[in-house]
Amino acid sequence: MLLSFLPLLLWIAALGSTYSTLSDDTLNSIPGPGDDFNIKSGALLAPILRTRVSGTPGNAAVLQHFVDFFTNTLPEWRLEFHNSTSTTPVSEGKKIPFVNLIATRDPPGSRSGDVGRLVLVAHYDSKLTPTGFIGAIDSAVPCAILLHAARSIDAALTRKWEGMGSDELDERKGVQILLLDGEESFVSWTDTDSLYGARALAEHWESSPHVAPSTYRTPLDSIDLFVLLDLLGASAPNVPSYFKPTHWAYKNMAAIERRLRELRLFKSSANHPARVAKRKNKGLRAEGYFLIDAEKPDHDNNFMGGFVEDDHVPFMVRGVDILHIIPVPFPKVWHEITDDAEHLNMDVVEDWTKLVTAFAAEWMELEGFLNGKDEYHDKTEL
Numbered sequence: 001m002l003l004s005f006l007p008l009l010l011w012i013a014a015l016g017s018t019y020s021t022l023s024d025d026t027l028n029s030i031p032g033p034g035d036d037f038n039i040k041s042g043a044l045l046a047p048i049l050r051t052r053v054s055g056t057p058g059n060a061a062v063l064q065h066f067v068d069f070f071t072n073t074l075p076e077w078r079l080e081f082h083n084s085t086s087t088t089p090v091s092e093g094k095k096i097p098f099v100n101l102i103a104t105r106d107p108p109g110s111r112s113g114d115v116g117r118l119v120l121v122a123h124y125d126s127k128l129t130p131t132g133f134i135g136a137i138d139s140a141v142p143c144a145i146l147l148h149a150a151r152s153i154d155a156a157l158t159r160k161w162e163g164m165g166s167d168e169l170d171e172r173k174g175v176q177i178l179l180l181d182g183e184e185s186f187v188s189w190t191d192t193d194s195l196y197g198a199r200a201l202a203e204h205w206e207s208s209p210h211v212a213p214s215t216y217r218t219p220l221d222s223i224d225l226f227v228l229l230d231l232l233g234a235s236a237p238n239v240p241s242y243f244k245p246t247h248w249a250y251k252n253m254a255a256i257e258r259r260l261r262e263l264r265l266f267k268s269s270a271n272h273p274a275r276v277a278k279r280k281n282k283g284l285r286a287e288g289y290f291l292i293d294a295e296k297p298d299h300d301n302n303f304m305g306g307f308v309e310d311d312h313v314p315f316m317v318r319g320v321d322i323l324h325i326i327p328v329p330f331p332k333v334w335h336e337i338t339d340d341a342e343h344l345n346m347d348v349v350e351d352w353t354k355l356v357t358a359f360a361a362e363w364m365e366l367e368g369f370l371n372g373k374d375e376y377h378d379k380t381e382l
């Protein structure tokens with residue numbers, strides 16, 4: 001008797017978690033960053049394009065830029081600092097401060113330990129050498145992309161949650177942005193000279209259980225997916241799918257890339273109307289996809305995860321699911337003085353911005369709540 005209900009119950013449970021894709025209209029309405037990514041004067045990107053070595057005034061100024069952005073533009077996001085200190089090979093025994101910024105938006109009325117989250121991550125510190133290194137792709141642009149994604153889904157989250165009864169909010173899905181400090185090594189990459197902020201945060205979260213009873217044991221368990229962006233903004237990136245357990249999420253992002261290209265919304269595509277208009281032969285050209293493993297089968301055993309060390313590692317070794325969006329080979333400007341604003345490919349930057357924003361919107365099930373009309377621009381004009 002009881003068993004006969006089981007298939008029905010499973011079916012109902014499955015209904016609640018169906019992944020639905022964004023409509024073409026919604027993809028068309030995903031806002032680009034516009035002037036806010038101007039490398040000289042853009043409100044979001046320009047303040048990050050400076051040296052910001054951990055423990056220096058430049059680093060503190062960029063952190064303040066993030067705090068001001070959330071405080072002024074996204075007051076619904078809860079801000080927390082996670083501070084740690086460590087000596088470095090060049091600090092002569094002195095402890096250097098590392099400050100991670102955590103911005104969280106959870107459904108209203110939920111307890112922190114009951115929310116599973118999409119966690120979007122980039123590092124904001126820059127490398128000590130070469131002197132004057134800006135790190136435009138590493139990772140000023142990824143940070144700016146996350147700020148833009150957060151503000152682009154903010155109003156839609158409000159609308160979605162306002163319309164939900166407390167029973168519907170049971171699913172309790174939130175979104176979190178981690179802006180991490182101390183990713184870069186000061187001398188050369190070792191287990192102790194790198195990932196200062198990420199290592200301290202993963203350790204802290206592992207040993208900070210939520211008050212019982214909670215759905216998730218610790219803030220680490222609350223991470224449904226850890227999406228790490230790094231080295232984005234150079235031409236023709238090739239981003240493989242690194243991890244078999246999250247290949248499904250990679251494929252969801254790859255499907256959005258495909259659709260953005262088909263809708264002619266990808267500015268770096270040879271088939272974008274602005275590029276086609278400039279050439280004689282109007283014929284379609286092959287697309288050079290950013291996410292190159294869209295067709296890789298789930299049962300494939302050749303995933304290259306583990307070769308690229310980055311801020312995900314301290315989380316991954318503690319069991320967190322990782323989607324790592326970093327190109328290989330690394331862009332030519334990587335860790336060179338030429339990784340500056342002038343060497344960015346702004347079409348590629350804008351394409352990544354739309355792709356990441358759409359991925360976050362789709363993950364948060366915002367179809368029907370995002371529309372171009374009342375996005376942040378209009379709100380500030382009221």
Ligand SMILES: *[C@@H]1O[C@H](CO)[C@@H](O)[C@H](O)[C@H]1NC(C)=O
Nearest residue numbers: 060063081082083097098099
């Ligand atoms: C952590 O660092 C930030 C930025 O320097 C500072 O404003 C904050 O007061 C610090 N928090 C604690 C608990 O020390």
Ligand SMILES: [Zn+2]
Nearest residue numbers: 127138184335
């Ligand atoms: Zn780097």
